[in-house]
Amino acid sequence: MLESMKEFFKNSKHFFQSNLAGQLISQFAMLFLFWILLFDVQRLFFSIHNYSKIADVGLLKWIGAFYHSVRLDLATAGFLSLLPLLFLFISTIWSQKWARKVFYFVLLFEVMIVSFIHAGEINAYPEWNHKLTGRVFMHLGNPDEVVRTADYGMMFWFIVYAALEIFIGIRLKKWLFPTKIESQDRSFLKKAIVSLTIPVALFVSLLLARGGFQQIPINTDAAIYTNHYVANDISVNSTYFFAKSFLLYNRTDIDQYIIVLSEEEALAAEKDLYAYELKHDNFIFDNKRPNIVFLILESWTGNAIGSMTDTPTSTPHFDRLTKDGLFFTNVYGVSGTSEIGNSAIFSGYPGVPEISITMQADKHRKIPCFNEDLKEWNYTSAYLFSGDLKYGNIGGYFKDHGFDIVEDEVDFPKSLKKGKLNYYDEDLYQLVLEKVGKLPQPFMQCAFTGSTHSPYDFPNKEKFNKFGGVEGTFHNSMLYADKSLHDFMENAKKQSWYENTIFIMVADHGHASNLQQNPSASAYNRIPFLIYGEPLKKEYRGKVIEKLGSQADIVRTLLYQMGGNYERYRWAKDLLNPNAPEFALHTINRGYGWVTPTGNFTYHMENKLLIENTYTETDYKNEFKRCQSLLALIYKEYKTL
DSSP: OHHHHHHHHHHHHHHHTTSHHHHHHHHHHHHHHHHHHHHHHHHHHHHHHTHHHHTTTOHHHHHHHHHHTHHHHHHHHHHHHHHHHHHHHHHHHHOOHHHHHHHHHHHHHHHHHHHHHHHHHHHHHHHHSSOOOTTHHHHHTSHHHHHHHSOHHHHHHHHHHHHHHHHHHHHHHHHHSOSOOOOOOOOHHHHHHHTTHHHHHHHHHHHHHHTSSSSSOOOGGGGOOSSOHHHHHHHSOHHHHHHHHHHHHHHHOOGGGSOOOOHHHHHHHHHHHHOSOOOOOOOOBSOSSOEEEEEEETTOOGGGOGGGSSSOOSOHHHHHHHTTSEEEEEEEOSOSSHHHHHHHHHHOOOOBTTBOGGGOHHHHTTSOOHHHHHHTTTOEEEEEESSOTTGGGHHHHHHHTTOSEEEOGGGSOTTSOBOSSSBOHHHHHHHHHHHHTTSOSSEEEEEEOOTTSTTTOOSOGGGGOOOOSTTHHHHHHHHHHHHHHHHHHHHHTTSTTGGGEEEEEEESSOOOOSSOOOTTSGGGGEEEEEEEETTBOGGGTTOEEOOOEEGGGHHHHHHHHHTOOGGGOTTOOOTTOTTSOOOEEEEETTEEEEEETTEEEEEETTTTEEEEEOSOHHHHHHHHHHHHHHHHHHHHHHHHO
């Protein structure tokens, strides 16, 4: 078979080499084929060495890793090919031996880097249970630790796999790129004209590296295809994952801005913030096992909601829902991005400056998630997004935590009209109704909207053209989203499952509005949180809860009502517990904010600049210390995850 493949490629190369353009196309394709083959060889080595961990993956799912890996492999090859392509094309067009030698040198150097990364991953995986990350540099900074913790077997296999992969890379290079350069009898002018193909080739390579023309660049989520994390780890390109992790490692290494607490100080801080009577009698459900529908409302800032402001409303229908639900009006988003908002809602994980836990599989797999608690009561869990779940690795986060169904824009009917970024809210809600009707009960169905995200693309804009002002377009998108929510709720009431279903409506984060444009202001992050549905006891319908908290408190609040293990959500509070202290930690760009009933502040870490402060001087010193202490506690745990 190998001989047949060699003959095929030999004939193909001969055909393309009949003209210079064909030669260049052939060289371009061969370089990408080189990387794809090398990456698949790495997957084979990984599977052999870690067979015990993939034994229950199943043959078809294992083969699926090689198929689903292609897009991310091409993106990785796009990055790795930029420099080699330059010298490869120069040597082909101008018949320059020095350029061909540089091409070989650069390619071999990249092969060595890629091989070292993967050889390290193969050996670390049995212990770490995740792909190699930039965190390895934290260990390499202490070589004595590495020597003492790595046994001789690990060192042996690292050398073996690195050597094997480099050897195979060299053999592939010799096969696909012969050393001899055929002299081309062409005029200088023709060669100069053909040289214009070089920037075209580099552009195509960059485009592949980006994953295409879509608005959101490709991410590791493009290779995630199952809820079996080991299969996903085989599929995700190791070099791409490591490089992404390395960038995150550098960006999230904020030690210099976080105080270090002694053991005594840490205990005192945790007692101050979380030592309170956990038991209370505020039970709001008639049934402890209702179906749950989460509606994650994109950018629904409290500053655009009539029932949370004194301004003309963008949400008349939502405002009416609050009259029959349990409405929390003093809840804050933990961050300004969707992926962090989702991990806060479902994992009770607070916002920490410059840290996105969903982007780091090695860490987010070690924190709890709401659906894992519900599995103990045989709930089916599903998540549907109207856009691309590769953003922020949101899809990967939910799949890693065992959601039964994780779907996004690729799962929408192709007959539907799509906006620039998402499918429209009305179509998302209609699809939710169809999907929920097929789920076994009890279930948790989550839906994440998108029409209120820039560029605010939604149908019938002339019908929802009420607002002007600096954020008028956003407010008008809220009008549309609010009407779509109303229609969904009216249709949901006609479904057989409605009587035993609780609806949780909460924003993923705040947004600029005509009232508030400053993203560094705490008020910017205030968001709605509504519990609605027939299982809600009548005495709680229409009630407003002003207790101050954040998104990270939602999961613990719900689990207490359902009799679950709420205490494993260490950084969350119960918003229905009258004994719970009131505070909210949120992030801003390169900084953080703190809100309590007596005031708030926001602080820029790098500039050591107090951006906003409503506390008295005495209260500020006390609250600043409390905020920094909480950050220190969370960050210390984060570093050890």
